[in-house]
Amino acid sequence: MGDIRRVRHCSHWGAYTLLVEDGRIVxxxxxxxxxxPSPIIHSVKEWAETARRVPRPLVREGWLEKREGSDRRARGEERFVPVSWDEAIGLVAGEIRRVSQTYGNASIFGGSYGWTSCGRFHHAPSLLKRMLNLAGGYTGHVDTYSIAAGPVILRHVLGEDAACGGQANTLDTIAAHTETLxxxxxxxxxxAQNEAGGIARHTLEANLRAIRERGVKVILVSPLKDDVPEEVGAEWWPIRPNTDTALxxxxAGEIVLAGRHDAAFxxxxxxxxxxxxxxxxxxxxGQRKDAAWAAGITGLDAGAIAALAKRLVETRSMLTVSWSLQRAHHGEQPFWAALGLAAVTGQIGLPGGGVGYGYSSLGGVGAAINVGPSPFIPQLKRPIDSFIPVARITDMLLNPGAEFSYEGKVRTYPDTRLVYWAGGNPYHHHQDLNRLSEAWTRPETIIVQDPMFTATARRADIVLPASTSIERNDIAGNRRSDLVLAMQQAIAPVGEARSDYDIFRAIAAELGHDEAFSEGRDEMGWLRHIYETVRSGAEERHGFAMPDFDRFWAEGYAACPVxxxxxxxxxxxxxxxxxxLKTESGRIVLGSEALERLHYADCRSHPAWIxxxxxxxxxxxxEFHLIxxxxxxxxxxxxxxxxASLALKRNGREQMRIHPQDAAGLGIADGGLVRLSNARGACLATAQVSDTVRRGVVVLPTGAWFTPAGNSGLDIAGNPNVxxxxxxxxxxxQGCSAHTCLVRVEPYRGDAGDAIAVYQDHLAAIAAA
Incomplete structure (x- = not known):
């Protein structure tokens, strides 16, 4: 037995200490x-397991032989050939050079919508974009799958998207002042377990306790009863999905029709x-928007809606709107309609009143706001202005040269020849995976850089093995965290994995940009530089003293000004x-002159039910509505x-929650195998019969590794994005509309096997080849 080494670290779901013995996490x-603390932290040691790791640089056999002339439909089926790192770096740099010189840099898509690490230095998307900017530029994306429509409409009607990024009312003001939530x-x-740049302290639970102890009236408007913890004592309004705007x-209409709106505000x-x-x-x-009208659309009680309208103006009232509501067709409208309702009550700008977006969508939203600089690696100046909305990648690949609109401007999809995806998995994030699979055959070359053999990596031409955060040093922190955290290397890299920084530096060097990319710094040199930027900024802007780097690294964290x-x-x-405000009028926009001129049928000049x-x-x-x-x-x-993940699965696949009456009507028993389907695809899941879901609604979580069975197209793991x-x-x-989805559900009698075992067999076959 060796000595136990204690290593400070952080992930998207929180900070922790790793216990390491003889090079293993114990x-x-x-x-x-x-x-x-989140229980997910105890799953981190899985990163070191080799079963799903990319072992070494790999190249698809057909692409290695014929390059851009290869059979692109063989992606995901053809064997991989191991190559040395030098050869792999040469191939990648050669493709960047070829596409740039032949088609222009807009034909290089730097996909890389990634959550591989909360570290701000080894941040795969930022490092990829830094390297590609030095190589002449790339087509990138704007916004995120998590939140896109919401920020776009708020930038238009509030002049900024800070209200949905963690800078609306902090939860402590709601706990102290709100009467109706x-x-x-x-x-x-x-x-709220998760946060994009890591999280030090999970504070939502404490704020919920304070809300309960003050006796705040809490109303939960959701198809799912457990979207607020039971101990809060919320009144559940099981709304039809996608109808929150109508409510x-x-x-608002009830308040206006009663003459109780705040006309002065x-x-x-x-x-x-x-x-x-x-x-x-x-x-x-010709249609009054009142309680009866809303009840007919939402499936809620008209009397309760009328009573709530009265209460909203008689008490200090606060509206919270999850990011999930804008991940739907016409997702701009619930964000704008909530702003309109809060304006009608006249409570915007009062302590504990108004509206805020994204509380608990990430752990730092509603927490104390970090007012100091956050750690980051600069992406450098972009040489070209080419981008797509993040959720439009399939449209881009299928429709080169086609026009699309975004924020009132018309742009054109580029002719994408090269896709470079680092630290991300579109076969998790994206919608309609069968449509994506067709689009995935269009680029001449696809490069994937990732620690894991994801469904995306399996469908690449070149695969580069990156290390996970526990195999390198980094810094975590963001504007929604009150601490900067050290992420110290716990174990040696697995297989031939290299850090994202080392990979991109080698590619930049091959392209002749080593000095500009590295600025003469190695890993620890960059960490010192990044931390010093944060420390000096806190001192200069706020007079807030942070320790020097050596003390920070030894202690594992440092407080920030908040x-x-x-x-x-x-x-x-x-x-x-x-x-x-930075809007067309300088005020909150409830009727937009700019949108009136654009005359969009799917986003009108005022908040509207569409x-x-x-x-x-x-x-x-x-048909059921799928969440x-x-x-x-x-x-x-x-x-x-x-x-933590396996504890929520059954038979290696995801569980689909369904109401007992719906299950009985379909002949589905708890624990039974079910098939979900629509015209876009089909997947299997295990039934979980529960009265915590509204009738007519089924729930299938995201994140199952896409595992189609043979050529049938049936995903056996339970990936809802099929x-x-x-x-x-x-x-x-142009945001993601994932929550606008109808499916059919039926018992499945076939033999599907264990989903995880099937995926492991796929990976074993690739490894053997």
């Missing part, structure tokens, strides 16, 4: 300052309110002229075989 201890979507530790408008602080009021009271289209008890738009409310492409209000009798949310046991597809709808939220936002 335990994990939660961070001592974290009041509610309406939760649209969720307020749950399940999703918000019905509530609307006149001082908003523009276009008359257009919005005409829509609410029916003068615009703002607590923050009320969003308080200064604007007090003096709207002096604190004008029926989505698929919803229960227009469903066949045997594909973030699971409790992992983040996206990471650590899918870790203990079913989800791949259309933009609107012409304005």
């Amino acid at each position: 335990g994990t201890e939660p961070f001592e300052l974290d009041p509610a 309406v939760v649209f979507g969720a307020l749950t530790p399940r999703t 918000m408008l019905g509530l 609307l006149a001082r602080c908003t523009s276009g309110s008359e257009r919005f009021l005409r829509y609410l009271d029916g003068r615009a289209d 703002k607590e008890n923050h009320t969003y738009l308080a200064e604007f409310r007090d003096e709207p002229e002096a604190h004008a 029926p989505p492409a698929e919803w229960l209000g227009a469903a066949a009798d045997d 594909s949310h973030q699971p409790a046991g992992r983040l996206h597809s990471q650590l899918e075989t870790g203990p 079913l989800t709808l791949d259309i933009g939220t609107s012409q304005l936002g």
